[in-house]
Structures are given as C-alpha cells and as structure tokens.
Amino acid sequence: MILSPYFYSQAIxxxxxxxxxxxxxxxxxxxxxxxxxxxxxxxxxxxxGLKTSVLTEFESFGANRIYVFPDRPDDKPRNLYPREKIRIxxxxxxxxxxxxxxxxxxxxxxxxxxxIASDERELDGITVxxxxxxxxxxxxxxxISGRKFNGIDEVGERQVCLLNESAIDELRLxxxxxxxxxxxxxRRFLVVGVIETLQARMFxxxxxxxxxFIPFSVAIKLQSTEFFLRVVALAKxxxxxxxxxxxxxxxxxxxxxxxxxxxxxxxxxxxxxxxxQFKTLASGITAxxxxxxxxxxxxxxxxxxxxxxxxxxxxxxEIGLRKAVGATPAAIMMQFLLEAMxxxxxxxxxxxxxxxxxxxxxxxxxxxxxxxxxxxxxxxFLSFAFSAAVGLxxxxxxxxxxxxxxxxxxxxxx
Amino acid sequence: MIRVRQMKKIYRVGEEEIRAxxxxxxxxxxxxxxxxxxxxxxxxxxLMNIIGCLDKPTEGSYELDGHDVSKMSEASLALVRNEKxxxxxxxxxxxxxxxxxxxxxxxxxxSREAGLTSRERTRRALHALNRVRLADRVSHRPxxxxxxxxxxxxxxxxxxxxxxxxxxxxPTGNLDSVTTTExxxxxxxxxxxxQTVLIVTHENEVAAYCQRVIRLRDGLVLSDLPxxxxxxxxxxx
Numbered sequence: 001m002i003l004s005p006y007f008y009s010q011a012i013x014x015x016x017x018x019x020x021x022x023x024x025x026x027x028x029x030x031x032x033x034x035x036x037x038x039x040x041x042x043x044x045x046x047x048x049g050l051k052t053s054v055l056t057e058f059e060s061f062g063a064n065r066i067y068v069f070p071d072r073p074d075d076k077p078r079n080l081y082p083r084e085k086i087r088i089x090x091x092x093x094x095x096x097x098x099x100x101x102x103x104x105x106x107x108x109x110x111x112x113x114x115x116i117a118s119d120e121r122e123l124d125g126i127t128v129x130x131x132x133x134x135x136x137x138x139x140x141x142x143x144i145s146g147r148k149f150n151g152i153d154e155v156g157e158r159q160v161c162l163l164n165e166s167a168i169d170e171l172r173l174x175x176x177x178x179x180x181x182x183x184x185x186x187r188r189f190l191v192v193g194v195i196e197t198l199q200a201r202m203f204x205x206x207x208x209x210x211x212x213f214i215p216f217s218v219a220i221k222l223q224s225t226e227f228f229l230r231v232v233a234l235a236k237x238x239x240x241x242x243x244x245x246x247x248x249x250x251x252x253x254x255x256x257x258x259x260x261x262x263x264x265x266x267x268x269x270x271x272x273x274x275x276x277q278f279k280t281l282a283s284g285i286t287a288x289x290x291x292x293x294x295x296x297x298x299x300x301x302x303x304x305x306x307x308x309x310x311x312x313x314x315x316x317x318e319i320g321l322r323k324a325v326g327a328t329p330a331a332i333m334m335q336f337l338l339e340a341m342x343x344x345x346x347x348x349x350x351x352x353x354x355x356x357x358x359x360x361x362x363x364x365x366x367x368x369x370x371x372x373x374x375x376x377x378x379x380x381f382l383s384f385a386f387s388a389a390v391g392l393x394x395x396x397x398x399x400x401x402x403x404x405x406x407x408x409x410x411x412x413x414x
Numbered sequence: 415m416i417r418v419r420q421m422k423k424i425y426r427v428g429e430e431e432i433r434a435x436x437x438x439x440x441x442x443x444x445x446x447x448x449x450x451x452x453x454x455x456x457x458x459x460x461l462m463n464i465i466g467c468l469d470k471p472t473e474g475s476y477e478l479d480g481h482d483v484s485k486m487s488e489a490s491l492a493l494v495r496n497e498k499x500x501x502x503x504x505x506x507x508x509x510x511x512x513x514x515x516x517x518x519x520x521x522x523x524x525s526r527e528a529g530l531t532s533r534e535r536t537r538r539a540l541h542a543l544n545r546v547r548l549a550d551r552v553s554h555r556p557x558x559x560x561x562x563x564x565x566x567x568x569x570x571x572x573x574x575x576x577x578x579x580x581x582x583x584x585p586t587g588n589l590d591s592v593t594t595t596e597x598x599x600x601x602x603x604x605x606x607x608x609q610t611v612l613i614v615t616h617e618n619e620v621a622a623y624c625q626r627v628i629r630l631r632d633g634l635v636l637s638d639l640p641x642x643x644x645x646x647x648x649x650x651x
Contacts, residue, residue: 006530010523017511321507324468325571326496326524328489407468411503 003331011335015342018311029307030347032300033390036293037351037383038358041375043289045359047282049373054278064241064270065138068096068231068248071267086265088229090220092255096231099251102244104236107132110219110229116212117183120172128184128212130219130229138234146178146193149215153192157217161189165197167210185222189214241270297386300347301394308340308398312405319402320410333403340395341388348387352380415578415610416442416465421474423460423633434460435471436633442579447601447611449621449641452630459583461630462614466499466581467491479578496524500572502582506564508556515539515552518570525575542570545607546600562593569600573609580604582613586620598623618648 019026070086072078093108100106110130116123133149143162153160161184168177173191180191195211220227235244248268252258256265312319319332327335355375362373418440425432434457442448452458463469464476467483470491476484479498483491495501508517518539522530543549546566556564565585572580582601586594594617602623605611613624621627627644629636637644 004523004525004528004530006525006532006535007523021511317507318509321503321509322520322524323492324466324495324501324507325521326492328492328524330489331492331524408463411507 003334007331007334008338011338012342014335015339018339019343019346025307026343026346029303030300030343030350032296032303033344033347033387034300034351034354036296036300037348037387038354039296040289040293041352041355041379041383042358042362043292044286044379045355045373045375046362046370047285047289048376049359049362049370051278051282052372053369055275064235064237064244066233066235066241066245066248066268066270068233068252069267069269070228070230071265073263073265076263081265083226087226088231088266090216090229092252093229093231095255096233096248096251099254100233100244100247102235102240102247104234105134105137106231106233107135107138108216108229109135109232110216110223110227112219112223112227114185114222116171116185118171118173118180121170123170123210126167126210126212128214128219128222130216130222131213132216135213135232138232141198142196144194144196145176146191148193149213153215154217157221158215159184159187159189159218160192160215162193162195162213163191164195164211167212168194170210184212184214187222235270245270293386297390300344301390304340304344304391305394305398307343308336308395309401311339312336312398312402316405316410316413319405320407320413323405323407324411329403332405333399336399336402337392337395340399341391344387344391344395345384348383351387352383355379355383415444415446415479416440417475417477418461418465419475421461421464421471421476423457423464423469424472434633435464437474438630438633438635440628440635440638442610442612445605445608445610446626447605447624448613449624449627450612450614450630451616451621451627452636453616455632456630456636457633458614458630460633462581462583462612465579465612466501467494492524493526496521497526497575498578500575500577500580502565502568502572502580502585504584504587506556506561506568506588508564508567510556513553513555514543514548514559514567514570517556517567518542518574520571521574538574539570542574543567545573545604546570560593561589562596565589565593565597566600569597569604573604578610580609580611582611584615585613586615586617594620618645621645 068088070088072081072086088108090108093106097103097106108130111127113125114128116126116128131149132154133151136143136148144165146162149160149162152158161182163173163177168175171182173180173182177191177194181188182191183189195213233244233248235241245268249264252266252268253264258265322332352375359373359375362368362370418438421435421438422433423435425434438457438461450458450462460469464471467478471484474484475482478494483494486494509520515536519535522535522538540549540552543552546569548563548566548570551559551563556567559567585601586597589597598620601611601613613620615621622641622645624641626639627641628638629644637647639647
C-alpha cells in the first residue's frame with residue numbers, strides 16, 4: 001500500500017489543525033515531553049559548557065605535564081614504608097633529569113610557610129616555593145617584569161626571589177617591585193621579577209594568594225632536612241607524555257631499588273588522567289540525565305496514548321467517513337501515527353526551545369563557569385528522535401484501534 | 415453494473431443467528447435510478463452496506479462493474495469504494511473545520527492516482543461543486559452553509575471520482591420539503607447526465623423521482639417494480 005505525497009501533506013496539515021483546535025489539551029498532553037526534553041537539553045547544555053571550560057583549563061595546565069608525588073602504598077603496613085623511604089630527595093630529581101630523555105623540563109617544588117616583610121609591612125604564614133629555573137618552562141607562568149630564574153641563581157644559592165602581583169600588593173611594594181628588597185625569614189632577598197597572578201581557576205585553589213618563589217638550593221637551607229618536595233615535569237610533547245611517565249616510573253623504581261612485584265613508593269600522574277576522570281564523571285551525569293528523560297518520556301508517552309485514544313473515540317464518525325470514501329486501514333493507521341508524532345515533535349520543539357533559553361540563562365550566571373553552555377546539535381537531534389519515537393511507540397495502539405474500526409459502526413457512532 | 419445473486423448475510427450475536435439477508439437477487443443496469451425501500455429490519459441497510467463495499471456477504475456473489483468484489487480484502491474494498499462508489503449520508507458527514515472545497519477533495523487523499531497536481535485536484539473539485547450548483551460557496555465552512563447546501567457539498571464529494579454508483583442513504587431525512595425538492599432535483603440532473611443512482615428512502619415522494627423501486631421485507635426482495643406501478647400499488651394498499 002503506497003500512500004501519496006498528497007496524503008502525507010494532508011495528514012500532517014490535519015494533525016497540526018487538530019493540535020491547534022485543541023491547543024489547551026495538546027499543551028497539557030505534551031507537557032511530559034516538553035518537561036523531559038527541556039530538562040535534558042539544559043542538563044546537557046550545562047555539562048557541555050562545564051566540559052568546555054574544564055578542558056580549556058586543563059589545556060592551559062598543559063596536557064603534557066607530569067606530576068610526581070611521594071606516595072605510601074595503601075595496603076601495606078606503615079612501618080614498612082617510613083616517611084624517609086617515600087620522601088622524594090633532590091638527588092632523585094637530578095637522577096630523573098639525567099635518565100628520562102622524553103622530558104623537556106623537570107623541577108622539584110618544595111613549599112613551606114614563613115614570614116616575610118617589606119619596609120612597609122610584615123606578613124606571616126606566606127607560602128614560599130622553592131624551584132629550579134626549569135620551573136618556568138614546566139609551569140608556563142608569565143613573567144611580567146624583571147627576569148626569570150637562571151642557573152646562576154640556583155648554583156650560586158643567590159638570595160633572589162620572584163613575587164606575584166598579589167604579594168606585591170600585600171607587601172605594599174611599588175608596582176614595579178624589581179630591585180626592591182624583602183625579608184624572608186629574616187634574610188634579605190632581592191626581587192628580580194614579577195610573575196602574573198593566576199587567573200581564577202576551578203582547580204588549583206585561590207587565585208589571589210600571595211606567592212613567593214626562591215631558588216630551590218636556597219629553599220633547602222631554610223627548611224629542616226626532612227622537607228617534602230614534589231616534582232613537576234614537562235614531556236617533550238603531548239604524544240610522548242605517556243612515554244615520559246613510564247620513564248619516570250622505571251627510573252624511580254630503579255634508584256629506589258623497588259623489587260618487581262613490590263608497589264611504587266611514589267605516584268606519577270599525567271594531566272590526561274584528570275581529563276579522563278572528568279569525562280567519566282560527565283558521562284555519568286549524562287547517563288543519569290538520560291534516565292530522567294526516559295522516565296519523563298514514558299510518562300509523557302502515556303499522556304499521548306491517552307489523548308490519542310480520546311481523539312480516536314471523538315472522531316469515530318470522521319474515521320468512518322474517511323473509510324467510506326476509500327481510506328484503507330493502513331492510511332487511517334498512518335494518519336493517527338503521524339498525529340501522535342507531530343504532537344510529540346511539537347512538544348519536543350517547545351522543550352528544545354525552553355532548554356535553549358535555560359542554556360542562555362546559565363551563561364549569564366556570574367562565576368558559574370558556564371559561559372560556554374549551549375545545547376549541542378546532537379542533543380537537539382536526539383530530542384526530536386526521542387519525541388518521534390515516543391509518538392510512534394505510544395501512538396501505535398490508538399492508531400491500530402482507529403484502523404480497525406468498522407466503517408458502518410463508526411458512521412452510526414453518536 | 416451491479417449483479418447480486420443469492421446473497422445471504424448472517425450475523426451472530428452470541429448464540430443467536432440473525433439472518434439479515436436470506437437470498438437476494440438484484441440487477442442494476444447502467445444509468446438506472448432506483449429507490450430501495452423497506453421497514454427497519456427489512457435488510458435494506460445490510461444490502462446497501464454490501465453493495466457499497468462496506469461489508470461482505472456471508473454467501474452469494476456480488477459483481478460490481480464487471481468485478482466480483484464479494485471476496486476482496488479490506489484494503490482492496492477501500493480502493494473500490496474510493497474509485498467506484500460515492501456515498502451520500504443522511505447527516506451529510508462533512509468535516510467541520512474544512513472548507514467546502516477541501517471537503518469535496520477528500521477522496522483524492524486516498525486516491526491511487528499518483529502525481530495529481532494541486533491545480534488538477536482543485537479543478538476536479540470545482541467541477542463537482544459546479545455540477546451541484548454550489549460554485550459560489552467553495553471557501554465556506556459547513557457551519558456557514560444551509561442544510562441543503564451541506565448536502566450538495568456531500569453530493570459533490572460523492573461524485574468527485576466519477577463513481578460507477580452513487581449511493582444515498584436517506585439523503586433528505588434531515589431536510590425540509592423545499593430543500594428535499596432541491597436535493598432530489600440535483601439527483602435527477604446527475605441521473606440525466608448518465609449517473610447510476612441508488613437511493614435508500616422511506617418517503618414515497620423521494621421514490622417518485624426514481625424509475626424503479628425495490629422493496630425489501632425480512633431479508634428478501636418483496637417487490638421490484640417500475641415507479642409508476644409501485645406508487646400505484648402503494649396508493650391501493
């Protein structure tokens with residue numbers, strides 16, 4: 001049975017006029033679909049916005065960056081792994097530097113709190129960070145004025161420091177602080193450069209913290225001998241970052257004399273892992289959202305089925321007439337299926353529009369980091385596909401009922 | 415045109431058998447205009463439904479326009495109705511939200527003819543409306559039309575596909591006597607133009623427009639006479 005294009009155009013026109021003629025009822029019926037589609041599309045919009053800003057942030061971190069931390073194996077007795085055994089020592093970092101050809105830059109990072117003072121002000125509990133000159137390359141932080149650390153600062157254990165803008169503000173130093181002196185733990189340090197303050201980030205803490213950097217060799221002397229450090233390394237490219245990570249793991253196990261089968265006493269992590277974790281989380285949330293949609297579409301679908309049954313019963317005479325003038329059961333079936341689908345698609349359209357408006361609303365929330373929230377094209381298509389499927393699925397039974405009506409009985413129906 | 419032989423129709427309601435038609439023979443020639451009469455329960459509705467391809471006989475044969483349609487599938491019967499039969503109902507059965515023109519075009523939605531242009535559809539519908547003298551009401555909706563005008567739209571719809579038979583079931587049942595005359599004149603005119611017409615009625619004045627009257631009783635043909643003889647018989651009775 002082939003139905004003509006004219007049949008389809010008329011059936012769709014009829015479906016639209018039915019929806020319009022019963023617009024209040026249609027709206028209430030489609031509400032389930034509307035709510036389902038609107039909520040999913042806005043959740044997807046929020047997630048995609050979040051994903052974009054998080055991934056951009058990770059990009060700015062540098063995807064080829066690797067971190068090495070001391071790490072005590074969880075499932076082993078503490079006394080087998082004393083603090084001194086897992087602590088990363090400076091010579092280990094130098095060994096990594098020598099043994100890992102895939103690394104472009106590597107630096108130990110040690111942090112500790114001291115009091116610092118300018119002529120104007122004294123600050124307690126400021127975090128001082130000891131670094132190698134390689135840190136500039138590994139962390140990619142911009143030096144606004146002055147210079148970066150160099151090898152002479154490190155080897156000569158020079159009492160020089162880099163400050164960020166927040167530290168300059170807090171110490172009430174002149175805005176071009178290069179050349180000023182400050183006291184760090186009672187010692188006089190020359191400010192050689194100013195580093196940009198970190199932009200607000202979702203990860204990595206407070207943006208406006210005062211930061212003070214000094215050469216690693218100097219930092220060692222200011223601390224107890226048991227100080228902790230972590231390692232920041234940069235692989236030559238993102239492609240070799242896995243390679244670089246395993247070089248680090250091999251070297252660390254070798255120099256620490258870890259036997260095969262024994263656990264690592266350190267942890268090496270590439271930033272990719274965080275991206276993967278985030279992606280896992282995001283897809284988890286998407287799955288939950290999909291579940292919610294499933295339920296609301298089910299509820300919406302039952303509403304559709306109900307209203308289509310009402311429609312079939314209201315229009316029994318019309319069905320009888322159409323059959324009398326030559327509509328086959330298949331044509332009647334198709335007409336009611338189309339009507340259910342058009343109703344669902346109209347609901348889906350309204351839902352997508354509401355979702356889109358929600359997404360625009362999300363972008364306007366200050367500080368929510370959802371500037372990129374938008375309903376992706378695939379979500380729009382998916383919404384329509386789902387709506388059509390609901391129309392098809394739940395419209396089937398009423399359409400079947402209509403197609404099976406006996407024309408004689410139908411024309412006698414009051 | 416129509417040849418019915420020994421047609422029987424038996425309905426089962428629970429344990430009971432209702433023999434609505436008990437062996438009807440009937441022949442309708444081309445361009446006849448026939449009235450079918452009979453009390454309710456006489457089987458005339460059943461007969462008309464079968465002739466209109468809305469129902470199938472339990473026994474017997476039915477040949478329409480040279481084809482045996484008594485054993486066709488439901489979908490094929492729908493096609494036969496679309497192409498060979500035009501129905502006019504007592505209560506018009508127009509679609510309330512559509513214009514007269516759209517109502518008349520309705521059968522074309524289900525037509526087998528592929529690739530009819532919209533211009534061609536409109537041309538045919540206008541031609542049909544013209545034949546029932548309603549060319550000036552094409553864009554009116556049913557609620558803007560009088561009863562007689564509604565029935566004329568329905569007649570235009572029925573003759574759109576140039577059916578082999580035009581079947582009317584009490585076409586004037588909902589109309590006053592003036593409008594009845596108006597509608598019957600339309601039928602008479604269509605008949606004069608070559609249309610075969612079957613009218614179910616219980617009014618003698620409607621039957622008087624026909625050439626031949628078939629009376630049914632208890633599922634059998636009671637009489638099948640030219641209208642003059644039939645009407646004379648009614649007067650005597």
